[in-house]
Amino acid sequence: MSEQKVLFLEKAQGSFIVSKAPIPKPGPGQLLVSVKASALNPAECLVQDYGLFVEKFPAILGSDIAGDVVEVGEGVEGFSKGDKVFYHGYMGSEMAGYQEYSLTAADLAAKIPPNIDYAQAASLPVAFNTSAIGLLSAQPAGAGLNPTFDLKVNYGGESALVVGGSTSVGQYAIQLFRLLGYSTIITYASARHTDFLKSLGATHVIDRGEIAIGNLAEAVKKIATAPLKIAYNAIGDAECRSACVDSIVEGGQVADVNPMEAKDPGNGKRVFGIFGTPHHPANRDFGVVLCKTLPKLLQDGLIVPNRMEKLPHGFAGVEEGIKRLRTKQVSGIKLFVIPQETA
Numbered sequence: 055m056s057e058q059k060v061l062f063l064e065k066a067q068g069s070f071i072v073s074k075a076p077i078p079k080p081g082p083g084q085l086l087v088s089v090k091a092s093a094l095n096p097a098e099c100l101v102q103d104y105g106l107f108v109e110k111f112p113a114i115l116g117s118d119i120a121g122d123v124v125e126v127g128e129g130v131e132g133f134s135k136g137d138k139v140f141y142h143g144y145m146g147s148e149m150a151g152y153q154e155y156s157l158t159a160a161d162l163a164a165k166i167p168p169n170i171d172y173a174q175a176a177s178l179p180v181a182f183n184t185s186a187i188g189l190l191s192a193q194p195a196g197a198g199l200n201p202t203f204d205l206k207v208n209y210g211g212e213s214a215l216v217v218g219g220s221t222s223v224g225q226y227a228i229q230l231f232r233l234l235g236y237s238t239i240i241t242y243a244s245a246r247h248t249d250f251l252k253s254l255g256a257t258h259v260i261d262r263g264e265i266a267i268g269n270l271a272e273a274v275k276k277i278a279t280a281p282l283k284i285a286y287n288a289i290g291d292a293e294c295r296s297a298c299v300d301s302i303v304e305g306g307q308v309a310d311v312n313p314m315e316a317k318d319p320g321n322g323k324r325v326f327g328i329f330g331t332p333h334h335p336a337n338r339d340f341g342v343v344l345c346k347t348l349p350k351l352l353q354d355g356l357i358v359p360n361r362m363e364k365l366p367h368g369f370a371g372v373e374e375g376i377k378r379l380r381t382k383q384v385s386g387i388k389l390f391v392i393p394q395e396t397a
């Protein structure tokens with residue numbers, strides 16, 4: 055078999071079309087993976103609406119991938135045919151997710167532990183990388199809280215804030231603060247997510263239905279048990295960014311998911327935008343560290359994957375899923391498709 059089903063976005067503002075394309079061959083250092091689950095991301099709305107993030111059309115999107123290794127490229131060590139893996143895809147390339155077979159650099163693939171299914175594994179690459187690069191990796195790419203991902207590092211006694219705790223990214227940021235030993239982890243989210251976010255490690259959930267974003271900093275200061283040195287903006291808009299800046303002390307940092315707009319305010323507080331991909335040259339080495347560290351954390355239950363919702367009809371479900379992301383109809387859950395369900 056040399057052909058596979060793929061999902062092309064024909065052009066910016068265009069439609070998604072299921073079509074055929076050759077199955078790629080793994081080059082040196084690469085794996086060919088039979089994709090078993092591919093998850094959706096809000097960035098795909100921006101590709102469809104404005105043509106961002108890909109160089110040419112038609113383009114294959116999808117960056118959150120889990121599947122089985124079916125071929126191992128020259129020089130690869132540590133992986134064999136049949137291994138279950140997950141990895142951060144690369145939109146607009148043979149490493150994208152909405153195809154039956156996709157490539158990855160072997161050192162940017164992680165093994166799926168036995169307690170995690172393909173869908174759960176596909177929730178991790180983009181959202182976990184974006185939280186981990188933003189919080190742990192060395193400055194300037196991250197806040198530098200734990201650049202070697204040493205599990206002995208501990209911030210006991212300190213407080214942290216995650217604005218948008220119910221986002222996929224925010225759920226992992228909360229869990230990383232828990233892993234780092236933060237004593238007080240405050241998050242801003244809808245009240246209906248309270249129990250779930252507390253199960254991930256939040257100590258306090260501030261209801262965004264009750265407290266306006268403009269009053270968040272005041273509410274945070276009342277709860278924090280130590281002056282806040284770190285806040286994570288998982289929403290990325292200006293109001294949430296201001297609330298984070300107002301919540302931290304001088305010398306503190308705000309990690310923000312919007313690298314286009316997050317700028318240093320020049321008031322002794324550091325605000326930086328996160329490029330949450332290991333394909334960015336500044337993040338590649340840290341991306342390799344994450345791939346080595348994450349499987350054990352998942353196996354030990356120290357990091358719990360997002361809750362998942364399957365879209366029907368395989369690749370044909372992606373367009374509807376992107377519409378739901380664009381119109382904010384996705385709440386506390388991550389959407390995914392199974393390529394083999396494509397008609």
Ligand SMILES: NC(=O)c1ccc[n+]([C@@H]2O[C@H](COP(=O)([O-])OP(=O)(O)OC[C@H]3O[C@@H](n4cnc5c(N)ncnc54)[C@H](OP(=O)(O)O)[C@@H]3O)[C@@H](O)[C@H]2O)c1
Binds near residue numbers: 217312
């Ligand atoms: N820089 C990067 O590399 C990078 C990578 C990945 C994602 N991102 C960005 O990060 C953001 C989150 O992505 P995601 O995939 O994690 O999103 P997501 O899970 O689709 O986000 C949906 C959630 O956002 C919550 N929400 C919306 N507005 C909110 C607000 N003002 N305050 C608090 N919560 C709010 C909703 O909560 P309710 O249901 O309670 O309303 C919902 O649960 C997106 O903007 C995305 O583009 C950036």
